[in-house]
Amino acid sequence: MAVLYRSMEDGVSGGAAVAPALYANQVEKTYPNGTLALERVKLGIQPGEFVSLLGPSGCGKSTLLKLFAGLEQPSAGHIRRGEHHKLAMVFQEATLMPWARVADNVRLPLDLARMDRAESEERVRRALALVGLDKFGGVYPRELSGGMQMRVSIARALATNPDLLLMDEPFGALDEFTRNRLDADLRALWAERGLTVVFVTHSIYEAVYLSSRVIVMAARPGRVIADVAIEGPAVRDDAFRVSPPFMHYCAELSALLTQANTQEQP
Numbered sequence: 001m002a003v004l005y006r007s008m009e010d011g012v013s014g015g016a017a018v019a020p021a022l023y024a025n026q027v028e029k030t031y032p033n034g035t036l037a038l039e040r041v042k043l044g045i046q047p048g049e050f051v052s053l054l055g056p057s058g059c060g061k062s063t064l065l066k067l068f069a070g071l072e073q074p075s076a077g078h079i080r081r082g083e084h085h086k087l088a089m090v091f092q093e094a095t096l097m098p099w100a101r102v103a104d105n106v107r108l109p110l111d112l113a114r115m116d117r118a119e120s121e122e123r124v125r126r127a128l129a130l131v132g133l134d135k136f137g138g139v140y141p142r143e144l145s146g147g148m149q150m151r152v153s154i155a156r157a158l159a160t161n162p163d164l165l166l167m168d169e170p171f172g173a174l175d176e177f178t179r180n181r182l183d184a185d186l187r188a189l190w191a192e193r194g195l196t197v198v199f200v201t202h203s204i205y206e207a208v209y210l211s212s213r214v215i216v217m218a219a220r221p222g223r224v225i226a227d228v229a230i231e232g233p234a235v236r237d238d239a240f241r242v243s244p245p246f247m248h249y250c251a252e253l254s255a256l257l258t259q260a261n262t263q264e265q266p
């Protein structure tokens with residue numbers, strides 16, 4: 001069988017000498033209102049992996065991403081980030097400033113970092129080219145489609161030259177066609193730039209298409225229930241989406257999610 005079920009221990013040690021880019025050790029998160037969002041999550045992410053966090057609503061995917069980003073602190077256990085990694089985050093909403101042109105939106109984090117203007121303009125130009133929006137720097141966000149606005153949001157993250165990209169369901173609000181296209185572009189970008197990506201999604205198809213590894217989560221309490229390596233072709237085109245291995249992985253992940261739901265505690 002092509003699917004590999006790796007133990008949670010393997011996820012942490014990776015079995016390799018390379019230090020993980022991200023590491024969660026026995027992490028728990030209880031919010032101030034008493035909600036136990038995550039229970040004993042143990043997970044290591046190696047540099048260069050494309051890892052999706054897949055699971056039903058409320059299983060703690062966003063919470064885990066925020067813990068990795070340092071936006072939330074664990075209630076127990078600890079989170080470690082590789083020392084030399086530069087992190088950027090992309091959210092479900094494009095969160096653009098409507099009064100500012102696209103190029104100014106993308107330049108925002110560089111302005112906040114007080115980067116020299118000549119350098120920041122060059123960074124913005126390159127980031128917009130990477131997401132296929134080189135001709136749109138001068139327009140306002142409202143003049144762009146939802147998919148293009150998400151591209152701007154990704155360009156804003158890329159302009160900071162991250163090597164670690166945390167993405168919280170960035171394409172969840174888009175139609176399927178646009179989403180598939182952005183998935184393909186993101187996968188190509190990941191391969192080209194040697195990024196480490198952690199990607200939150202509800203979609204089994206999206207997780208299989210994009211990832212080198214899928215972490216399956218269950219709710220109440222949020223926890224990791226499986227760690228599945230996706231050994232698809234390195235270059236993933238539309239043919240991969242209808243190939244037998246793709247269908248096979250989708251069926252495996254679907255079965256794992258169903259199993260997790262039926263095991264849910266009331």
Ligand SMILES: Nc1ncnc2c1ncn2[C@@H]1O[C@H](COP(=O)(O)OP(=O)(O)OP(=O)(O)O)[C@@H](O)[C@H]1O
Nearest residue numbers: 031033035037056057058059060061062063064222
């Ligand atoms: N700031 C908060 N305060 C209290 N409870 C929270 C907070 N943020 C999240 N939760 C709760 O923690 C649990 C996990 O939420 P989280 O957003 O991480 O899940 P998720 O898997 O990302 O869900 P979704 O796919 O719907 O975004 C949920 O029960 C949620 O209601």
